[in-house]
Amino acid sequence: MKKTLQKAIPKLYGFYFNTIHLFSKEKAASLALKVFSIPRRGKIAEHQKEFLSTARTQKIAFEDGLFQLYHWKGNGPTVLLNHGWESNAYRWKYLIEPLQKLDYNIIAIDAPAHGASDGELFTAVKYSKVITTVIDLYEPKIVIAHSVGAMATIYQESNHPHNFIEKLVLLGSPNKLEVIMRDYQNITSFNNSVYGSLNNLLKNTFGFLIEDFVAADFAEKIQIPSLIVHNPQDVIVPYAAMDEIAAKMPNSSTYTSQTGGHSLYTPEVIEEVLKFLARP
Template sequence: MQHTSTPLTITPAIEQAIGYFLTPHRPAKKTWSSSLPPLELQAKASIEWPDGESIPFVCHRLGCGPDVLLVHGWESQATDLWHLADAIAKAGFSVWCPDLPAHGHSSGSMLSIPLATQALHSIAHKIDHFHAVIGHSLGGAVVVNALATGLPATQVIVIAAPTHYGAYARQVAHACSLSDSDTTQMLDRLEEMTGTHPDRIAIPEQAATLNQRCLWLHANDDDVVPVEEGIQAVNAWKHAELHRFDNLGHFHILQDATVCHQLLQALARHS
C-alpha cells in the first residue's frame, strides 16, 4: 500500500483523535504475586512521542524452564494474566510477563502496537529464543507484529486478538466525527509518529508470512473482538487451529479452566 508524501495538515480535531487512540485509561496498579523483582527495561520510541526517545517499562518473571512470553491487552496489565502465568510456570516454564508502556507499573502515557513491539524485542535481547509467545486482545496483535518483525519463537498462542489495527484507528476517527480526508491525515500522522502505517499491521497479511504454529482461542460471544476476526486470521495462517468457546466473552476466557488446559497442552506438545 502506497501513501501520499503530501505535507500533512493536522487540525486540533485530528490531534485529539490521535490522543484518544493512543492514550489508555490507567486503572490502579496491582501487585505481582511473585518474589522475583521486575526487570527494568526500555522500549525505543520515536522522538515524536511526548515521553522522549525511550520508554522505561517493567517485565515480571515467574518460574523456571523454557521461556514463554505472555502479553496483556489494552488498558490491562501483567497481573490480569496471573492465573495463566502461574499455571504456565507450574507446568515447567519460565514466564516473562511485561507491563507494556503506559500500563501497570511501567512508565509512559501512550501506547501503539509498534511501541509495544519494540518492548517485546527488548525482552528478546535477554534470551535467545522463546518457546512460545502468548498474547490476549491487543497483546495478541502485538506478538504477531513482533513475530513478523523477527521476534524468535517456536509457537504462538493468540487469545481474542483484533486483526486490523487500521480498522480500529478508523473507529476512533469516526467516533471523533472526522471526515474521510481528516481520517487519512490521522492515519498518515500515526505513521509519522510510530514508523508504521496502521494498515500495515493486519494479522491475516502478517500470518501468511509466518511459519510458527498458532493456536487461536476465541469466545463466540466476544463483544469486544468478534470471533469472525479470529476465523479470518486462522484461515490465512499456514499452521493454525482455532478453538472456540461459549459464554466466556472477552475477559472471562482468561480465567477458564478448559482454556488454560488447552493452552498448557499446546505448550507441552511442542516442548
C-alpha cells in the same frame, strides 16, 4: 448523570477534533492520535500488588522511559506473556499459577503506559518493539499474547522472526486496525476529513496507512505452530478475526471458546492452552 457524562465526553472530543481540523489538519490528526493512544486504565491496582510482588522484577530502558518486566523462575521452557490494552501483567495470574505448577520459566511484561511501566502513549508498533527487546533478551520458546498484545506480537514476529520460538498462542487478537479506528471514529463522531488526516499522519509516522495494518497479512510470514483462540460473544474484537488470521497463518489451529468473552481467562481456555503446550 454519570453515564450521560461518559457518553458525552467522547463526542466532545470529536467536536474538538472537527473544529481544530478547520484551522490545522495536522494538529487535529495529532490530537486524535494522542487521545486514541492514551490508556485510561491498566495501572496496577492495590489488589494486584501482592501477586505481582511474588515475581523478580526488572526495569528495562526504552524510548520514553523504563518498562517493567516480571520473572517467575522455573526450570522448564521459557514462556513470554504479553497482555492487551488497558491491562497489565496481573491479567495472567489465572495462567501463571498452572504454568508454575508445571515448572515453566515465566516472563511477563507491563506494556508502555501500563502497569508499572513508564510512558503516557501506547501503540501496537511501540509495544512490538518492547516485545522484540524481551524476546531477544530471554529467548522464550513459547509466546502467549492477548488482544492488542497478540496483534503486536504478530507484527513484531513478521518483521523480526526468531527461530528459537517453538509455539505461539494468540487470544482474542484483532485483525484489522481499520476496524479499531472506525470504532474510535463512531464513538467520538469525528468526521471523515479528520479520519483522512489521521490516516496521513500514520503513514508519515509509521510508514503504513490504517487499512494496511492487517494482522492476517503479517501472519503469512510466521511459520511457528500457533493456536488462535476466540469467543463468539467477544464484544471488543469481532469473532471473524480468528478465522481471518488463521486463513493466512501457515501453521495455525483455532479453538472456539464457549466462555471468557474477550478476556478469555476461564478454566476452559487454560485447559486448551496447556494441552497445546503439551503437544510434541
